[in-house]
Amino acid sequence: MKVTEHIAGANGKTLISFEVLPPLKGKGIEALYKHLDPLMEFKPSYINVTYHRSEHVFKKRSDGSFEKVVIRKRPGTESICAAIMNRYTVDTVPHLICGGFSVTETEDALINLQYLGIDNVLVLRGDAAKNETAFEPEPDGHKYASDLLHQVMNMNSGIFLEEDLKATNKTTFCIGVAGYPEKHFEAPNMQTDLRYLKAKVDGGADYIVTQMFFDNAKYYAFVKACRDFGINVPIIPGIKPIYSKKQLTVLPKTFHIDLPDDLSNEILKCKTDEEVEQVGTEWLLHQSKDLKKNGVPVLHYYTLGKPHIVANVVKQL
């Protein structure tokens, strides 16, 4: 079932969804099941699975020289979606990125998703590879999420890369895109970022999922700005728990977001990470209750390595 069908069928009730990462290579799918098992009692409408491109790393040889090797730490997004669907009978949303993909590889990935019976896809650009200073598309790949979205929309109309294919089976993907309540870090200003977001929606995106935020006022202001801009699709808030002091610096640096003063002050007072987890859990619960009260379509939790915190919060909603 599509994300938009879940939302329409909820008749204004706030739904729950979870986002998980594929397991680290070598850990096996059981590691992921162990993560998801305690969350499934909350009957999420769907589960997102992130996509992780390969990286170049330099390994030191015994003679002191360096060897450039390509590693992929978390492969398997598409098959993990199928495995989750089989095990839990729940819909999945694979993330698909531009980075590292040619248009042909993208088409093949989408065909695989169609064969697996997956109805949704979250289309993203992806970040710069670790060895690049700025995002570099593949020579025959997409530069922006909107270009990738265009390819999915073409396939939804039966248009494949080989123009002479006749009587094609149209895909029917429901398409999500990313939005940034605190602006995407490369955008010169919010208005420009909103213009490109609107281009994604005008290009066929069915809904938006936001980057994480810790101040609900930023989400509400973003939704208002989107509506004023003529962006009228559902805007799903993405939220996550804080559980360590390290995140006070890591989250702003990695995701280009602010932590509210009240939250950072409380965390700074904590003596142990257990205390931070307590503060983070209360904050996430407070955020969740407020968003629910304000009628958001879905509470989308970035569960990362902490399913028990998310479970603890959802239980209290």
Ligand SMILES: Cc1cc2nc3c(=O)[nH]c(=O)nc-3n(C[C@H](O)[C@H](O)[C@H](O)COP(=O)(O)OP(=O)(O)OC[C@H]3O[C@@H](n4cnc5c(N)ncnc54)[C@H](O)[C@@H]3O)c2cc1C
């Ligand atoms: C909900 C969510 C899930 C994510 N999941 C993943 C994941 O699984 N894997 C992963 O690698 N990354 C993931 N990311 C990170 C994402 O890939 C990065 O934030 C990336 O830097 C931008 O992706 P985007 O799809 O928003 O890009 P885009 O929409 O392409 O925007 C990128 C930048 O370009 C600008 N822009 C857009 N269109 C144009 C244009 N036509 N001309 C000029 N400028 C333009 C935008 O304003 C923005 O600054 C996720 C992010 C979010 C919010």
